Amino acid sequence: MTQKFEYICEVYGITKVMTPQEAFKEGWDYPPLMGSFGVVSPRTCGNCLITETAWWALACDKKQIKDLSNKQKETIQRILNESNYTTSSMINV
């Protein structure tokens, strides 16, 4: 797979454009190799703690959407929009 995607770490907010293999090597927890686009799961780089993610708050801390931080709510919204978003931001190499 040589297609590049824009990766956005939900904890630090850093972004990076790279192939799924490059992201995987750096330890990113991110679709398409980890999880699926459009489905809530962690969206982190290799330096972040999974416990900081919106996914962890919902799945493990059993929080309601309304109890999430604004940043976490934005992350959920972004994930739900990913199927459109990724198609438009994919870069062919």
Ligand SMILES: [Zn+2]
């Ligand atoms: Zn990170």
